[in-house]
Each structure stands twice: as structure tokens, then as C-alpha cells.
Amino acid sequence: MTDVNVKMEALAGVDPNALPLQVKDLHVEFRTRNGIAHAVNGVSFDLRAGETRAILGESGCGKSVTAQAIMGILDSPPGFVTGGEILYRGVDLLKLPESERRKVRANRIAMIFQDALSALNPVFTVGFQLAELFRMHRGMSRQDAKARAVELLDLVKIPAARQRVNDYPHQFSGGMRQRVMIAMALALDPEVLIADEPTTALDVTVQAQIMALLAELQRERNMGLVLITHDMGVVADVADRISVMYAGRVIEEAGVDDIYASPAHPYTKGLLESIPRLDLKGQELSAIKGLPPALTNIPPGCAFNPRCRYTQEVCREDPVPPLYQVSPSRTAACHFWKEVKGDE
């Protein structure tokens, strides 16, 4: 896969020593008829080469929107990035003209989507959709590009790749389709891979295979992986660091072991307690009461306060809780993080 990078155009201002991905205070809003939905309200995180960063949160907390903002593929209108920086090796992608930004996609930062059946174009063969990347970004001939497509299908362990390259997406099983998606994302050897709930649409055994494949390919290429998920089990297996999101904010950020051992935010704690456990078989599942707030109407103060058992007056008032430094390598946005962490 060495020749792939040969024809890649240089991006001005790239600092090879800077982090592959840094998101700083990102704000995204959706301007709809029913008002402005504040989907992302100041998300920050770093990603090192070879590191896996999980972004965890329930549906509608802004994790997919964050991913789309990084890729620059928000539906706009109604979606707008209203503030912050997205740095790829020191270059702010938000300041790049669209023609430059386009070349970052797939080449340097690639993305895997949740539902591979709808994310692959139904009327083109997977070979065409893979080869397209080489033809458009590397100027390869159809024939060479097709050969590369076969190699890629081999890479993601699709049996009989030479024949399957001419099949259409609907002729693949769910797991095989997700492998095709992975092949497509890795085609141009990106430094950062964003996987938006890559296993949600799959059954459990296939989930494990896909995650193992992703982890293996990531290790081989020393690639940074942003794993967006709501599945605590998947996170525990593969993530290095975790950002927990709630109502468009990161409310806790820590290494995976710290979070699982002693969550410092009541929301994280609630999420962990809601994992079904074998030793508590037969007992009622613990769940976080209530619903996440509507993004058009986020409560003042801590957005989690209506559902939180630690809530006091200070939580209901602006400003929102700052990110407290829980330890040198972790932060949590809760006024009472000591109590949360302590009564474990």
C-alpha cells in the first residue's frame, strides 16, 4: 500500500509533529422551523496516532453530528458549524476552502457509517464504489483501480474477493457489507478513521468480528480511531480514552480504566449501572430516569440536572459546570464529582 500516497497532494501548513486530530470547542447548530437546535455545544478532544478515542452517549447527544462536522458533511442548511476549531496536524479544517477540504476526506480522515446497506449506493457494484476512490483521488485507470479494489476486499477478509468485487451491496450479508465500508474507508490509507456506530446494525457475533478487524487494521497502520457508540461493552474492549457526551457537551473525559473503575459524573455512573450484569440476574435493570432534553430547549445549568440524583440548587443555574480536573489525565463537568466518585 505504499504507492497509494505517492500522488497525494501536499496540504499547506501541515505539521507532521502535531496531533492527527484535535477538536477544540466545537459548536454546531441546526436552524429549523421549530427553532435552533443546539446539537454540539463546545466539544473538545484530542486524538493521538494509534489511539482509540470512544465518544459515548445516548441517541441525540450530538456524537454523530460531531463526526459529520469533522468530515465536513453536515447537511447544510439546516446544520451549521458556529464555532471552534477542527485541527488536522495543526491545520484548521474549518478555514480550508471546500476544494482543499474535499481532499482531506478519505485521504487523511475517513469515516465508516452505521448502516452499511443504506450507506452504500444500491445501483453500483462494490468494486465500482471502491475503485472510484482510486480513480478520483489517484487518477488510476479503471483496470488498476479495480485490481486495488480486489486487494482491499482481501484485506478486510471477504472470501472470493475477485468474484465478489462485481456484486452489488444487496448481495452481501450485513457483516460483509460493513467490511466493504471499512475497506472503502481504509482505501486511501487515512491517518484518522471515524467509525460512527459501526456495529449497531449487526448481530452480536458479527459485531465482535468487525471490532476485531477494525482493531487489527488500526494497529497495523498506527491509525487514530474515533469510535462513536452507545455500547459500553464495545468501548471497554477497544477504547484507550473515552469522552462521554450529554446534550452536545463532553461531560467526562478519561482513560477507559478510570471511567469503568470510578466514574466522576452522575451520567457516566448511570450509564455503567444500566449495563445488564450476570451477577445481578433476575433483578430489575437499573436505568437513568427521564429523557434527554430537547436540543432546542436545553435546561440552564447542568443539562443533566433534571435526571440527576445529586442535583442541588447550583446545578440548576448557569453557568454550566466547568470541566473539573479530577486527576492529571481526566476531567468531569460535575460540581459534585468528588461525591460521585467517592460513594462508589
Added chain:
Amino acid sequence: MGRYVIRRLLQFIPTVLGTMFLLHYITSLAIQFSGNPVRALFGDRTPPPALLQAITERLGYGDPCLDRKGDPCLWRAAEDGGGLLGSGYELGLFFDRLHGIFFNFDFGINLRQQEVTDLVANAIPFTLKLLVIAIVFEAVVGIAAGVLAGLRGGSFLDYMVKISTVFVISVPIFVLGLVVREFVGVKFGNVLRGQDWIPDLISVGVFSPVFKPDYPLASLIIPGMVLGSVSLATTARLTRTSIMENVRADYVRTAKAKGLTNKRVIGVHTLRNSLIPVITFLGVDIGAAMAGAVVTETIFNVPGIGRLVTMSARTGESSVVIGVVTMLVLVVLLANLLVDILYAVLDPRIRYE
């Protein structure tokens, strides 16, 4: 696929026979109630009964069932008294016609003793040209307008397309045709014809109020556009909705995430999917355009199939009506079959067993 095509072709048989019987019965009823069409040949004069009888027999209107009101002409009393299975009856006019058409390729003759096959052969090039102009016009303009409107939903252009299409859809084609002939062909055409610097091809040909044999293609352009305009509106709306639906599709987002140019995201990934329903519509529309051609050709005096059918229906020449309409039915059926096959080619998810 092969078996599917064969099954579809077999389904043609009842459709064609049913259509033919319906036409046969309607034209027979017309003769039974309004009298022998051959009389029309003599105008006001009363022909000698022997001559009338001879011509009537010659033209195929001699069957006694045509004198009995309401008789479907399916059977007649056998002359030798034996008939089919000794019933005293044998197969009647309808079966004579079927036998003639399918076994001898004899579609009969009109009142002037011209072969129906010749009449059709002379008329069909005009209708085909008219249809091609109409379909090309509606496909090119309709798809272009639909794509532009669909990509910018809610824009000024989108509203223009929406409003103008409602306007076109709600005006019947015979009204539109007459208005266009009067204002474009006559009034505007007269202004053009008054200018020396405009070539005759434009002023006399294109902007002629009726078909001109001297300009066989140019003078069909405006009738063709009239014929295509109603379906053009439908095409534009269908394309617009389809595009709006598809630009939000997940695979379009994937295409963007692949770093493809906007041109390619729209032109390759969105358009191909969006056009599947549009092309299906255009195929089915060939049938509707044929029906429209009857009106358009009559208004603009185009000597095509449509006018042939109208004139023959007026004079009660049942053989012409049956022959021509049967051919039209076959054309429409074949067009629909082709569309279904094309559909499977465009959308690989469709498989015919």
C-alpha cells in the same frame, strides 16, 4: 429473465384479443345503429341497390349481423345448415377478422379500397417523428427543470417549476393545442412571416399553424412540444421529488465522505438513483403520448396515425379503426415490457424470476 419475458409475451394474447373484441363490438354497434357506412360514398344520391350491395360485400360490411342491433357478430347461421359441431351456427365476423389479421396479415381495406397496412405505413412516420420530438422534449426539459428545482428546494427556481407545472397539468391538451395554434402559429407566426430576414424554415416551417408537407420535420416541432408538455410537467415534478429524496440519502453522504467532487456526488451517485422512477414513467408515457397524438394530430392537421383513426371513426370504417388501434395496443404493450426490462437493468435490486 427469459421465462419472465415469455410469460409477459403470453399475457399479451388476452389483452390484444380483448381490445380487438371491444373495438369490433363498438364499431359494429355504430354500423348497426347508424347504417351502412358505404352509403357515405354516394353522398346525397341514392345508389342502385345492386351496386350498393356489391360494394358492401366487397368492403366486408355484408355480414347480416350488422343489420341486427346489439348483435356482437360472434357467430352466424351456417349456410349449409351444418355449422360448428352441427349446431347450425358457424364463427362470425369477429373471427373472420382475427383470421384475416393473424393468418393472412390482412387488415382489410378502407372505403376507398386502400389497404389498411398501406395507410398505416404512410401515416406512421409522422406519428413517430411527433412522438420522438415530444418524448425528447419532455425528457430533456423535464429532467433538467426537475433536477435544478430538486437540488435547490424552496428556492425561487423551485417555486417557478412548481407553479408552472401545476399550470400546465391543469390545462387539457386540446385547449393547450388550440391556444398554441392560434397564438403561436397564427398570430406570432404572421408577425414572423412579415419579416424578410427570417428564413422560411423558421417563419413558414416551425411557426406554421398546421403541418406543412414542405417542412416535414420543422412544422412538427411545435405540435410535438404541445404533445410533450403535459407529461413534461409530470416528469419535472417526479424528478424534483426524487432528487430531493435522494440528496438526503445515506449513500450520498458516503459519496461526500469519500471526498468526491460535488459534480460527481450529484451527477453519478444521486442522479442514477433519482432517474429510475422517471425513466419508468417516460416509458409508460409512450402509451399516453399516443393517445395525446390523436388530439394533437387532429388540431395541427398532421397526417399521422392519430388523424387516421379519428377520420376513420367518423366515417365508420371499422376495419381501419380495428387494425390501427390493435397495432397501437401492441406498441404500448411492447413499450411497457421494454420499460420493465430496462428497470431491472437500472436497478440491480430488481430481479425477474
